Amino acid sequence: MAKNDPYAALRIREFNIFLLVRFALVFGWSMQFVVIEWQVYSMTNNKLSLAIIGLCEFLPAFFLAPFAGHIVDKKEKRNLFALCITLFSLISFGLFWLTSNTIEDTWQMPTILYSIYALVFFGGVLRAFFGPTIFSLIALLVPKKIYPNAATWSSSTWKGASVFGALSAGFLIAWIGVHHTLGIIFFLVMLSLVLVFLINKKPILNSGNKExxxxxxxxxxxxxxxxxxxxxxxxxxxxxxxxxxxxxxxxxxxxxxxxxxxxxxxxxxxxxxxxxxxxxxxxxxxxxxxxxxxxxxxxxxxxxxxxxxxxxxxxxxxxxxxxxxxxxxxxxxxxxxxxxxxxxxxxxxxxxxxxxxxxxxxxxxxxxxxxxxxxxxxxxxxxxxxxxxxxxxxxxxxxxxxxxxxxxxxxxxxxxxxxxxxx
CATH class of the missing domain: 1.20.1250.20 (MFS general substrate transporter like domains)
Structure with missing residues (x-):
């Protein structure tokens, strides 16, 4: 392998699968954030409601992060990643369901709004685990000598997915509406869940530690x-x-x-x-x-x-x-x-x-x-x-x-x- 091979990490099959999973997840997550903001603001016409969305995600993600890091170091990373994606799919489906005509016709607006806030809070809990899990898994997919190259491709994938996800959300809301856009997001999450099982289980490097x-x-x-x-x-x-x-x-x-x-x-x-x-x-x-x-x-x-x-x-x-x-x-x-x-x-x-x-x-x-x-x-x-x-x-x-x-x-x-x- 060439010393400065720009595609070094991409020559590893499991890393390519990881990038596909990450792109699908981040693309969907970015779309979902924009769609939720649009839907909540349309329901309330109140700027404070947008601040509440950010707070609902920030609080659990920040305060649970240290405990999440402890758990991630003790668990097998591939299965933990799959579990996070599975739980994220429940959030995506929940939002898809909450924006259906059936729910909008039968539930009171405050009930729908608070349910959305609850799902966003649950997403903040998951976010506390996603970060350390992904960071740990990358190191188990590539040799240490190509960590810099892997970090570059992983960061580029994250950035590209977040940008195009946010852009796509706006166009899709205009073309097919909030409900069907959330359906596409649920599909992306399920696709990432299928793909993640193409990555083999990884050794637990901290299993013997009794801290x-x-x-x-x-x-x-x-x-x-x-x-x-x-x-x-x-x-x-x-x-x-x-x-x-x-x-x-x-x-x-x-x-x-x-x-x-x-x-x-x-x-x-x-x-x-x-x-x-x-x-x-x-x-x-x-x-x-x-x-x-x-x-x-x-x-x-x-x-x-x-x-x-x-x-x-x-x-x-x-x-x-x-x-x-x-x-x-x-x-x-x-x-x-x-x-x-x-x-x-x-x-x-x-x-x-x-x-x-x-x-x-x-x-x-x-x-x-x-x-x-x-x-x-x-x-x-x-x-x-x-x-x-x-x-x-x-x-x-x-x-x-x-x-x-x-x-x-x-x-x-x-x-x-x-x-x-x-x-």
Whole structure:
């Protein structure tokens, strides 16, 4: 196998199946989120109801993540993944059923609404398990020497599925309605459930460990907070999403500042996402293991700069260009972070570290939306984005100066060592 083979991970049958499963799931999950928001807002005409949806998913996903990581490390990963998908199919079918004419004609609107909230909450519980399970399973599907390549393809698949899922949801709602769109989502989930059984069961690397739940949670958190490289990578990504992101208030820019309307909103979202996807695919050809720490710092610093220019721009073409370049930097940082976590996490702790990663990054998306909304209300949307981008630059500079192990990180030796072990 060539040393810098861009298709190294794709030459492994089970990894290809995993990518298909992940694409179907993320595509469906992204569609489902958009459809639920549309349906709930149509029912209530209340912006607060959208905040409740985010809260219903965030609370269980955040607070259950450490316990989920402990369970994932103790269980067989393929079957656990299959169980998560099975339970997710119940949510998808439940939403499909709740939007049927029979239910809408016989149930009261508040009952349907609270049932949707309950299913979203259940989805938040599952989300706590999905993250660490997927993170752990990837490491069991490919040799360590191609972890960087596998991380790139996995991240690209996730990003592409989430983008196209969200876009497809809007078109499908317009063409076939909410109920039938949810039926397509249920089909995708069932397809992923069938495909996952084409992956063989995997060994449990932590089965002999007799740690209590408390000891296990402490060990996972201790590893993350004592490893400056892992902690630095997670912190940088969380800060970029929390302070540097402006996705939650793109509507304000499209409508009030750039006067671009709903089509402009779609273009802004597409610019950011397409930059990320193209870069992640490019990293399959361009190795990111050399000077890894500096690449991570530069990419997030560049992301912050682009968001500052975007916040100050009143020209549509400049705003789109800045978001595309910001997406390029975001794609680099995502692949680098996933590579660092895969190579630096011990096999027996992958579930717990994956859970902490979900807490850091997953929660920052929802909290970032809250921060952007509050800042936009207090300062106005342009100043809110400029403030967030500036905060990102300052924090990146501080971490770059203070965290020497991350700044000097080079994963080339790690990859070479894994190659020697496997030969």
């Amino acid at each position: 209590t739940v408390k000891e296990s949670l402490q060990a996972g958190l201790s590893f993350v907070f004592n490893d400056k490289v892992v902690l630095g990578a997670l912190t940088l990504d969380m800060i970029a999403v929390l302070f540097g992101g402006a996705v939650a208030i793109f509507t304000v820019f499209a409508k009030d500042i750039l006067d671009a309307g709903p089509k402009g909103l779609g273009i802004l979202n597409a610019a950011l996402s397409s930059g990320s996807i193209l870069t992640m695919l490019a990293t399959t050809y361009i190795p990111i293991t050399k000077n890894t720490g500096k690449k991570l710092l530069v990419s997030i610093f560049g992301f912050g700069l682009c968001m500052i220019v975007f916040g100050a721009s009143k020209l549509m073409w400049l705003s789109v260009l800045m978001l595309f370049i910001a997406g390029v930097f975001d794609g680099i940082s995502m692949v680098v972070r996933q590579t660092i976590l895969q190579l630096k996490t011990p096999d027996h702790m992958r579930g717990r570290v994956g859970a902490v990663n979900s807490m850091f990054v997953g929660s920052s998306n929802e909290l970032g939306a809250v921060e952007s909304g509050i800042a936009a209300k207090l300062l106005g949307a342009p100043l809110a984005v400029i403030f967030g981008g500036t905060a990102t630059l300052i924090i990146v500079a501080i971490i770059g100066v203070k965290n020497q192990p991350l700044r000097d990180l080079d994963l080339t030796k790690d990859v070479e060592e894994h190659e020697k072990e496997e030969h």
